[in-house]
Amino acid sequence: MTYLLRRLLWLPVIMWAVASLTFLVLRLVPGDPFASVANQVLDAGQLERTRAVWGLDEPLWNQYGVFIGNLVRGDLGVSMSSGVPLTRLLFEKLPPTIELALAALIVSSFIGVGAGVVSSTTRNKFLDYSVRNLSILGLSVPLFWVGIMLIVVFAVRLDWLPVGGRIGAGVDYQTVTNFMLLDHVITGNWVALGSFLQHLTLPALAVSLTSAGFAARVARSSMLEVIRLDYTRTARAKGLRESVVILKHALRNALLPVLTLQGLQFGTLLGGAVITELVFTWPGMGRMLLDGILKRDYAVVQGAVIFVAFTYVLVNFIVDVLYHVVDPRLRKSS
Amino acid sequence: MVSSRQSTNVGTVSFGRVRRIWKKYDLAIVGGVFVMLILFCTIFAPLLTPYDPTVNDIKVRLQGPSLLHPFGTDQFGRDLLARVLYGGRPILLVSFLSVATALALGIAVGMSAAYWGGWLDSLLMRLMDVLLSFPSVLLAILIVAALGPGLSNVMVAITVSMIPIFSRLVRSVVVTLVNEDYVAAAKALGAVNARVIIRHIFPNMIPAIIIQASALLAVAIGTATALNFLGLGVEPPTPDWGLMVSDGQKLIFDAPHVPLFPGLVITLTVLSVNYIGDGLRDRLDPRLRGQG
Numbered sequence: 001m002t003y004l005l006r007r008l009l010w011l012p013v014i015m016w017a018v019a020s021l022t023f024l025v026l027r028l029v030p031g032d033p034f035a036s037v038a039n040q041v042l043d044a045g046q047l048e049r050t051r052a053v054w055g056l057d058e059p060l061w062n063q064y065g066v067f068i069g070n071l072v073r074g075d076l077g078v079s080m081s082s083g084v085p086l087t088r089l090l091f092e093k094l095p096p097t098i099e100l101a102l103a104a105l106i107v108s109s110f111i112g113v114g115a116g117v118v119s120s121t122t123r124n125k126f127l128d129y130s131v132r133n134l135s136i137l138g139l140s141v142p143l144f145w146v147g148i149m150l151i152v153v154f155a156v157r158l159d160w161l162p163v164g165g166r167i168g169a170g171v172d173y174q175t176v177t178n179f180m181l182l183d184h185v186i187t188g189n190w191v192a193l194g195s196f197l198q199h200l201t202l203p204a205l206a207v208s209l210t211s212a213g214f215a216a217r218v219a220r221s222s223m224l225e226v227i228r229l230d231y232t233r234t235a236r237a238k239g240l241r242e243s244v245v246i247l248k249h250a251l252r253n254a255l256l257p258v259l260t261l262q263g264l265q266f267g268t269l270l271g272g273a274v275i276t277e278l279v280f281t282w283p284g285m286g287r288m289l290l291d292g293i294l295k296r297d298y299a300v301v302q303g304a305v306i307f308v309a310f311t312y313v314l315v316n317f318i319v320d321v322l323y324h325v326v327d328p329r330l331r332k333s334s
Numbered sequence: 335m336v337s338s339r340q341s342t343n344v345g346t347v348s349f350g351r352v353r354r355i356w357k358k359y360d361l362a363i364v365g366g367v368f369v370m371l372i373l374f375c376t377i378f379a380p381l382l383t384p385y386d387p388t389v390n391d392i393k394v395r396l397q398g399p400s401l402l403h404p405f406g407t408d409q410f411g412r413d414l415l416a417r418v419l420y421g422g423r424p425i426l427l428v429s430f431l432s433v434a435t436a437l438a439l440g441i442a443v444g445m446s447a448a449y450w451g452g453w454l455d456s457l458l459m460r461l462m463d464v465l466l467s468f469p470s471v472l473l474a475i476l477i478v479a480a481l482g483p484g485l486s487n488v489m490v491a492i493t494v495s496m497i498p499i500f501s502r503l504v505r506s507v508v509v510t511l512v513n514e515d516y517v518a519a520a521k522a523l524g525a526v527n528a529r530v531i532i533r534h535i536f537p538n539m540i541p542a543i544i545i546q547a548s549a550l551l552a553v554a555i556g557t558a559t560a561l562n563f564l565g566l567g568v569e570p571p572t573p574d575w576g577l578m579v580s581d582g583q584k585l586i587f588d589a590p591h592v593p594l595f596p597g598l599v600i601t602l603t604v605l606s607v608n609y610i611g612d613g614l615r616d617r618l619d620p621r622l623r624g625q626g
Contacts, residue, residue, distance in 0.1 A: 140605040145597030271469030293479040
């Protein structure tokens with residue numbers, strides 16, 4: 001328990017460090033977001049006043065104090081280009097990103113675990129060899145390219161699925177939580193739900209193809225490890241059918257490392273959202289971050305980066321806790 | 335006489351031995367050959383194609399693959415094969431350099447932390463923990479956002495995101511080595527720190543480092559192409575694999591061959607590096623011997 005307690009106490013410290021580092025990195029380079037457009041739009045006096053409004057004329061220490069004070073109260077600042085508070089932007093842009101990441105995670109878990117089971121039970125046979133090569137291909141292929149190629153085949157050539165976006169242009173719907181799956185089910189809007197799922201298919205598939213490779217590799221080696229152990233042999237010795245031995249006895253024990261990996265991949269998927277969302281014109285946080293970078297809107301970049309990093313830290317922590325709760329061997333050793 | 339006979343013995347490689355090595359490392363060897371080929375093609379690109387990758391020729395725009403243009407042409411009539419050949423330069427340069435730099439800095443950080451221990455160890459490792467608290471693509475994007483777009487900034491970004499991985503690895507290896515008898519013996523015999531590190535510790539961590547470096551090289555190529563794809567790296571009209579896919583995305587209705595070839599080459603390159611990495615791990619990691 002002391003290990004988890006230490007991890008828990010460490011959590012606010014690491015979050016403070018992550019937020020501070022993000023703040024500092026974005027202010028490493030001299031000049032501010034307004035300087036780059038200043039010459040064309042603002043004269044010297046206007047530039048001064050704009051800086052004063054945003055507090056950019058204050059010494060760095062004061063800016064940092066204000067930033068940390070706001071952050072503690074859950075205020076991530078205000079977008080410099082649109083004047084909209086970051087918390088409101090995140091409410092709007094976060095659900096699409098989480099939807100996509102979760103969908104991809106679920107699909108890739110099924111593909112990965114399935115591939116891992118097939119691979120480990122046909123060890124060193126042709127099927128194992130093919131699955132292993134496919135999974136290494138999956139983790140080698142660039143996400144942005146897979147996305148574009150899927151669009152070319154399924155949207156442009158076959159015309160089965162839409163090219164991009166989150167829902168069809170002419171579809172009427174109500175927003176409740178901004179999680180579309182949930183909203184459309186709550187309001188019973190099946191037309192909108194169908195359109196949403198059609199739009200979700202290609203991006204979720206693209207992301208899961210690249211993350212299933214990792215899952216398959218981990219699932220395979222974890223299965224091979226478990227199959228060698230005594231309880232698997234015992235299950236076989238009891239005369240159980242091979243499918244029961246593999247799926248009930250071996251797989252359940254081999255799943256833990258795969259679940260851990262998928263937990264960790266959730267954070268990585270949020271980070272990779274920038275790429276997916278650009279390819280599929282998915283209106284989420286990744287697009288917001290990229291727009292922020294291109295417009296040099298540091299408030300947006302800072303808010304989005306801090307939010308994703310916090311989520312990543314928290315998910316890692318939860319995975320760690322669950323691991324300790326589920327696996328009694330770890331509890332004893334710490 | 336004796337020495338010459340020995341050398342012929344060493345020089346003779348039996349057919350059976352070659353076959354055994356090939357059977358075990360076939361994919362790693364294929365990967366190695368492909369990476370060599372890609373390196374050769376990008377370095378000697380001017381000798382391999384008559385076309386200039388940045389010169390427009392509107393008359394032949396958006397042509398599909400043909401004898402004159404094996405990969406076709408893009409919206410400005412530029413030869414895509416030439417652009418693929420030249421386009422590997424920024425990616426490969428950035429990837430190799432950033433892995434090498436991150437490796438050097440990671441060794442320095444990890445070794446200092448493990449060898450001297452104490453507060454220096456805690457400070458350095460907590461700093462690395464903070465860097466690892468960002469998803470690595472996000473950290474790279476944050477750094478490029480701060481420094482501004484450009485190839486050298488992409489390199490800095492990838493390097494920084496990889497330093498913590500190397501330093502943790504080096505630290506964990508060195509920490510176990512520092513307590514080994516032969517290191518203690520060397521110290522007891524009065525060897526100075528630098529000598530202990532170079533002669534006794536360094537050689538023992540080479541396998542672990544090679545395995546990690548090959549894996550991270552694949553990651554570096556992926557990140558570099560992604561950042562260039564996002565428009566945060568090299569600027570047009572410089573030929574670059576990531577940028578070519580991004581240009582090609584606008585042409586998916588008229589000319590899907592434009593994003594096809596550069597993406598295929600990226601995939602094959604990363605795949606080859608991953609095969610090499612797997613081969614190296616099978617060969618160098620004693621824990622994996624006998625598995626497969």
